Amino acid sequence: MKINILLRVYKRKSIRVLPLILSLILVLFVGSHTIAVPTKSTEILWDTYGVPHIYGKDNRSAFYAFGWAQMQSHGDLLLRLYGQARGRAAEYWGEKYLDSDRWVQTARVPERARSWYKAQSPTFRSYLDAFATGINAYASQNPNLIDDQIEVVLPVKAEDVMAHLHRILNFTFVVNPEDVLDLSKQKLQAGSNGWAIAPTHSASGKAMLLANPHLPWSDLFLWYEAQVTAPGIDAYGATLVGVPVLAIAFNNNLGWTHTVNTYDGWDVYELTLAGKGYSFDDKVRNFETKTLSLKVKQKDGSLLEQPLVVKSSVHGPVIAEKNGKAVALRVAGLDRPGVLQEWWDMARAKNLTQFQTVLKRLQLPMFTVMYADREGHIMHLFNGQVPMRSEGDFKYWQGVIPGNTSKTLWTKIHPYQDLPRIVDPKSGWLQNTNDPPWTTTFPAAIKADNYPLYMAPRFMSFRSQRSARMLAEDDKISFDKMVADKHSTRMELADRILDDLIPAARKYGQDLGQQAANVLEAWDRQANADSRGAVLFAFWVQQMHFDKDKGFSKPWNENSPRTTPDGLANPESAVATLQAVAAQVEKTYGALDVPWGKVFRLRLGNVDLAANGGDGKLGIFRELDFAPGAEQTFQAVGGDSYVAAIEFSNPVRAMALTSYGSASQPGSTHISDQLQMFANKKLRPVWRDRSDILAHLEERKVF
Template sequence: MLNNTTLLIALRASRWQNVLRAFIIFILSLCLALFLGSQGFGSAPRHTEILWDTQGVPHIYGNNNRGAFRAFGWAQMQSHGNLLLRLYGQARGRAAEYWGEEYIDSDKWVLTMGVPNRANSWYKAQSPTFRSYLNAFADGINAYAKAHPELIDDEVEIVLPVKPEDVLAHLQRVLNFTFIVNPEQVAGMTDKGSSAGSNAWAIAPKRSASGNAMLLANPHLPWSDLFLWYEAQITAPGIDAYGATLVGIPVLAIAFNDNLGWAHTVNTHDGWDTYELTLAGDGYRFDNRARAFETKTHSLKIKQDDGTLREQPLLVKSSIHGPVVAEKDGKPVALRVVGLDRPGVLEQWWDMARSQNLNQFESALKRLQLPMFTVMYADREGHIMHLFNGQVPVHSQGDFAYWQGTIPGDTSKTLWTKIHPYRDLPRIIDPASGWLQNANDPPWTTTFPPAIKPGNFPPYMAPRIMDFRAQRSARMLAEDEKISFDKMVEYKHSTRMELADRILDDLIPAVRKQGGKLGQRAADVLEAWDRQANADSRGAVLFAFWVEQMDLEQAFSKPWQEGSPLTTPDGLADPKSAVAKLEAAAAKVEKTYGSLDVAWGQAFRLKYGNVDLPANGGDGELGIFRVVEFAPTPDGRFQSIVGDSYVAAVEFSKPVRAMVLTSYGNATQPNSPHVGDQLQLFARKQLRPVWRTRQEIKAHLQERKVF
């Protein structure tokens, strides 16, 4: 038993041991803090920084959100500075003033649509916090230009300094006045459908080999201009998201984090309408009364070859429907577009990327600030979702086909003023099938058995169709009971032509019966062909040339049927004509390439910058999931211009497994080594691993910028 003196000595010794231990811990902690505070890779930095990996992807670590936005502006300038400034100049409606006559039509469109003025009002309508983020993004752009003027083309420097309103003007030009509607559509050069496309899949745990939900994001856009994707990671308080956005947009538009992710596809959404007006004196007639046009005159400035400016007036007349954009049979035609009163698109995307579960994600979606695009979603908890997202006008009459035409504009009965709320939109969560797909088809065919019934929605919501690419997409998912991550990546690169599978069993017998010698040789090639569009596929060129001569809407004896969505259309409507066109196609192929069985990759090329490779993939109209569209070149070959742009395959395992590719590389600046540097992987049908942790990034670090 201890006496008091012994106990006191023991307590004092223990106290000094504790003090000494605490002092040692303090010194060690101080050393560690000093080490990490020197911007080491052990923890999040005290300052904002950009870590550039060897693929040219910026990994942004912001000590606050404003710092992250500023760094993202800097990063976009480093990768795409010339393009970004040119796009912002066009969004101002001053491109002809900066760069000459070829931009007159662009300026007319932007000014007629009221983009610059609306950008100012949208900026004022932002929340104070998000407005500060836009300011920071613009500051980052300007800071880069000031620090590296030698890396920016002289002719685009005139756009500087960039203002946050320019960002919002660019956003409008991209979303509302390119994706929703563009000048060519208004002029009648194309129909109301968009040429832009995409694929997206969501796979539930019940259909996943690993038991984890998986997501496939795969937009198909032109490989140039405002359609270019920019890949990045953004980490800041409350966010750690990886994905891509279009150049000039300050937030990620397709992304994933540790808990969830989403993809977008262009949906069969009708977000614009043209109205034919009946003139009444100097105005127009509406509800049996004459109304005056609202008018505004802009002064277009156009740069001449000698550097002087020529001025040209632009009179914009607007009715209650919107601006007058064309004339039909001597009558003015006015344009009405959704989304012009909803300035919160960027903040919604930002909050989608910050979400950690389905409830949070849907809370952001319910704002309906994003005017169009399907949303395909998957998360770690195993939920999958397809939302036919968009600002869909509420109509009192007509089906989808009716609203594709020009609408009488003399009555309020046809003038829409409201959009459907979120609860009205086609949507499915966790279908019984365990999978969801969209390949720009209407929501009714997102899975089988059908999970969204078209009869439960207004007839103008979406058409009732399913093309061959969508059928191919659904077929791959439906026929595989347990899909592994690697198999999903393999399916993503499938070049099998659903159209060939559907029609060759009718075409080849017709040729054997009716064709001449050339036709028989062509049939031999088609019989031996693997029905794919790989670089070494022989027969694909001949088949594609034949399809080019066919009117596919009239080619089949049995049209597409809702009750047989994956096996129709089918049968040749006019076998004799089809055989004659095959022989004509065969003659053209043989004359051009010297052989009927020319390899696909000899005729079709993947070309970007200085890279030129044999192609795989083809037009979605052929029923190919791996989409690449081509333009003819003077040497008789074809060059890639549209198609698979950004791909992200994600499995919500612990940790998340992800592989990606930005087809044309993550930069366009002439000094960058990343122009076209991923095209070799594209040609080999490969994706690259995502580097998200600081340890992974350090192992593949190319450059570091600390702010």
């Protein structure tokens, strides 16, 4: 195939043949796909799973094509998200978006996005302009494929791209509006698994990386898989819809993934109102006040204007006022506009030194970085714009902070060298499942006592314990075993607690309790589609309201992080709960040992499959989040979303899956077309070489 490419190139009279032929021969014999085949045109090669492989004649052209590709796959969604990021969604689509607009405008997202755009280098600004131009070009040439109600957002500007990014990162991930309104609850179900395996722990002697974010399967959380090839870059990975660069990616030399870390980059301050302002350092300071006008589309199509008064203290915008008090929100990183450039340059790096040089910019506000490369290095970085706080531990800063003194007002963030980080641990492996960095590997490589108490909390979840167990139990782990472990549905909590629950049920249980004990004893302790007993156990755990310090006779202990918590604090009460749950399960489903997949389903469009996987709180590595569905069933609404397994061999070996498919646009054949593989615990091969892509080509677009 490669020789055929050379012959076709030779026949093109417009090319100076000899130098090109010599350079291509050099590439073919020196190493596999180290340099992309030069091209005079820009094109998108769509493979049979709807993944775009973008070949740009220059970087601006690649950004243009990426904008076009995202519109073809997710046009309606992308434009709706941009409309929300403008803070004008209620103007476009009605009152149901009014709270969203208030949040975006109060946070000054559109205003800051304009300044962020201007702060880009002229070169990178031109890339963002090209991405927006690609979006508009697709919409102009395919007007019938865009929802008429969504077209009002057009034309898109690069400022909209920045606003969307800003809304996602700083005002959804760093701080979610629902979390601000109720500090006692964390409502955003965002998580991830990430592994980095060194050559010493790899069966092939090559470093490996596992990327596995867990996000809701809708809205601004959808992942979009792509390959971007242009001068200086040949990267494969995924990003969130509407973001113009890859956020999780690998190239021929290195790769990284992100996990949502235990990062605290925001605080709420309670202010005492005084006069026309608030008390601060024994003086009265006036609020900075700005009045905006929100337009709300009515059912008859008319627009109703509503004023929005945005007050800001020295801390940030005021989000609530009551009984002589006000609450102001402070968010880190609002002066750091370079995250897109940082991700872009991470994908262009060739080694660990270059990669860390990019990371040191600290433009990415949060997310753990799990890294592996061809040279055999692995790294865990607790990345984030962590405020330098004067006092208090992590728990203290989760509450409402006194806002009447400058002593509690942070103004700086920790530099890169202050952040928890480990490169090439003795164990040969690193893992993170949204836990603090202290348990990333064993023996422990990052000591919590060496960092401020507010840097991160101290705990290790059952999912993280399961993750570490799977990595530690193999002296050498193969690529295939890594993929198999990725799909593990075994419940670490069941392994921990059934040896207490089953004997207690035998001792205290009545007839139904005895039957429940029999079901649990026969159960395989997994959440596979045919697992019988998993439903009973999961529903029992839900009613027990366990946490690391509640419900267990032995709470979690950082000196025994992988074997605690353990035991039942009140076995008799636990059995009473088990009997009540058993009665409900039998009444609802007709049997105590109802198969997991009968109750928990994968439903997208017309596809309805038995699910496997479940809540990470059960200690399941393959996490799925469910919501109530039809006929007493539950359907997956989040969790395992994008998976990439990479081995840095020559050539790089990689497999991937986007659970819900590569498109959301109505009429696409790539909505849910990967869901059966997901149900079967399979990944698909990643096609990166042009010859492989052409062998699985569905569509070609040339610009």
